[in-house]
Amino acid sequence: MIETKHVDFYYSSFHALKNISMMMEERTVTALIGPSGCGKSTFLRLFNRMNDLIDDTRVSGECLIDGEDIYSKSVAVDELRKRVGMVFQKPNPFPKSIFENVAYGLRVNGTRDRSFIARRVEDSLRAAALWEEVKDKLRESAFALSGGQQQRLCIARALAVSPSVLLMDEPASALDPISTSKIEELIASLKQDYTIVIVTHNMQQAARVSDKTGFFMMGELVEFGDTKKIFSDPVNEQTRNYVNGRFG
Amino acid sequence: MKWSRRVIKYMIEGLFTLSGGVTSLVILLIVVFLFKEGMGLFTNPAVEKGYALCVNAANPTGSLDARVVKQIFDGEITTWEEVSEGKMTGPIALFRFNEIFSRYTEEELGEDYALLSPRLQEVVAGTPGIIAFLPEEYLPPGQEVVKRLRAGNITPGSFFTGGEWQPTVAPAPRFGVLPLILGTIWVSLFAIVLALVPGLGVAIYLSELAGARARGWLKPTIELLAGIPSVVYGFFGLVVLVPFIQKLFSLPVGESALAGSVVLAIMALPTIITIAEDAIRGVPRALREASLALGATHWQTIYRVIIPHASSGITAAAVLGIGRAVGETMAVLMVTGNAAVMPRSLFEPVRTIPATIAAELGEAPAGGAHYQALFLLGCILFVITMVINLSAEFIASRGQGKGVGA
Structure with missing residues (x-):
């Protein structure tokens, strides 16, 4: 379970997130939507502390995963990131073989057991619905795969370290429609085991894959609720305009 | 107004093209010059230019390798047996040009060294085992008593694989790079x-x-x-x-x-x-x-x-x-x-x-x-x-x- 309480976030003097309180339940898909620059990606990157990589940023409020404040001093960031996986907007496989891409997280974890690694790689590729396509060419470069396959490889890579949360930052925006629908099917099946938070620009996608939807604008969480409700009968006027495609 | 601007544009463009071309050409010329000068080395005789190696006409040796010449003048080879495959015997008598001044007085060499060549001829003719390193200018004229050794050119092989760089050694400088x-x-x-x-x-x-x-x-x-x-x-x-x-x-x-x-x-x-x-x-x-x-x-x-x-x-x-x-x-x-x-x-x-x-x-x-x-x-x-x-x-x-x- 992910919970934020009165979270504010600043890029030096720019107030990027304003007093966000939100709760995402286990084994659900939460979609974050909103116009460009609204803060939804920044919000997503709070949960694996990816924003730490940017100089001169500041966060206040509470950000809890399974009840633990992930911004407290006692949290080791690399341990946190093993529990909270991330899939990026553009597929970003390493310039290594397909097998080594998936095994990477295990190797940096210090896992040496070869048969265990091989099993985890297969399981992860199966979970990412990629196994059948790549099982005969695990030693080939990941760049030999198509864009959609690369993105599923990145999902498999994130799954290999057994996270409980999966963050997805517009995972299908760089893909063609067929690859996109495969990713969406995948999200639906991954929901059974993972808590998923997905940022998307694509309204239909949010409607198709998510249980809950949060609408962001200018750093504020304008409305948050069941996806069906947000798309059919939102409370807020701005939400209605946005989901109906009037702006954004 | 418009055409003058166009002319200036063409002039500037022409200037840039020209400077680019000239620069490339200069670089190319430098490389060509470098190689032209360098390649001239292999047309040089192995013996220092302007000088010749001479032996007694009775000596059947026709030519000597540059390396052998150096060894002879360094005193490492002292008999003809070692270099002429048995055609010539006896010790090698080294003779450097300036030794002539210790053998003959100034009077004997004549005014303005006019008698230098004949004296050199005397020396070469009188010593069967001689090898003399002489300036071409004073080379003795008598073909029947003095024989000039043929010296090969400096070879690429000796240049690139030679282990000795002694460019100022006489009579045969060593160019091993x-x-x-x-x-x-x-x-x-x-x-x-x-x-x-x-x-x-x-x-x-x-x-x-x-x-x-x-x-x-x-x-x-x-x-x-x-x-x-x-x-x-x-x-x-x-x-x-x-x-x-x-x-x-x-x-x-x-x-x-x-x-x-x-x-x-x-x-x-x-x-x-x-x-x-x-x-x-x-x-x-x-x-x-x-x-x-x-x-x-x-x-x-x-x-x-x-x-x-x-x-x-x-x-x-x-x-x-x-x-x-x-x-x-x-x-x-x-x-x-x-x-x-x-x-x-x-x-x-x-x-x-x-x-x-x-x-x-x-x-x-x-x-x-x-x-x-x-x-x-x-x-x-x-x-x-x-x-x-x-x-x-x-x-x-x-x-x-x-x-x-x-």
Whole structure:
């Protein structure tokens, strides 16, 4: 379970997130939507502390995963990131073989057991619905795969370290429609085991894959609720305009 | 108004085209000039120009190899049996031109040395085992008693594989460039071995670890290092490094290949650091984030993802560093001791190609064999640096295929 309480976030003097309180339940898909620059990606990157990589940023409020404040001093960031996986907007496989891409997280974890690694790689590729396509060419470069396959490889890579949360930052925006629908099917099946938070620009996608939807604008969480409700009968006027495609 | 502007535009464009063309042409001409002068070496006789080797006409030996001539004049070969396959016997009597002045008085040589040639003829005719090194000007006229030895030309084989560089030895100077080529490679390679680890370390520090402030003053300092004239490095090496090395390893002299390598390593550092840092910074952010997002630590990310990805750029940095070291002249000239011998250890003096050219060109008579040999050394250096630059380019371009595919 992910919970934020009165979270504010600043890029030096720019107030990027304003007093966000939100709760995402286990084994659900939460979609974050909103116009460009609204803060939804920044919000997503709070949960694996990816924003730490940017100089001169500041966060206040509470950000809890399974009840633990992930911004407290006692949290080791690399341990946190093993529990909270991330899939990026553009597929970003390493310039290594397909097998080594998936095994990477295990190797940096210090896992040496070869048969265990091989099993985890297969399981992860199966979970990412990629196994059948790549099982005969695990030693080939990941760049030999198509864009959609690369993105599923990145999902498999994130799954290999057994996270409980999966963050997805517009995972299908760089893909063609067929690859996109495969990713969406995948999200639906991954929901059974993972808590998923997905940022998307694509309204239909949010409607198709998510249980809950949060609408962001200018750093504020304008409305948050069941996806069906947000798309059919939102409370807020701005939400209605946005989901109906009037702006954004 | 409009047409005048157009004319100016054409004029400026023409000027730029012209300057580009002229520059390329000048560079091309320099290369052609270099090779033309250098290749002339192989049309030179092995014996010093203007001089001839003569023997008694009764001696059946027709020609001698340049190496043999040197050994004879060094006293290593003393009998004709060793060189003429039994056709001629007896000890070799060496005769150098200036010995004539101790054999004959000035009166006997006549006014203005008018009798010099006949006297020389007397000497050659009177000594069956003689080999005389004489100026062509005073060559004795009597063909029936004095025979001039045919001397072959300097061969590419002896030039490129010869182990002795003694360009001013008479009668047969030795142009073996192997010690110089090996000296250059030896000093440069060890310089890179010394420079690579600290250079890479600084590059990683600058691109990954340094804060904005540390980077802000460190980077300009390193770039400043590249701008220091090499003679200053040489001076530093001579005054500080050479005595230090001499003391540290208790050597007879501190001027050594090691001193050259250390100075070159310091000089190659800015090149290596700058290019390696660019390569490391060129690693896509997406890859960094992918690794960190999987729970890898910063260090794991550096050595598992960033360095492998930047490896071609880092290799190019090392190769260009070598290129910088190979062509460096002044600093090396000042600290390596300049002994043109085959390099055997780091603690002995060596001599590099650029140092040889700089040190000897001033005293080599223009157009002579020595002069042409130095030009040919320039050609060799040109080829070495060209190969280095091309391979750096090749390595760097091969690395560009590693972007993040979409």
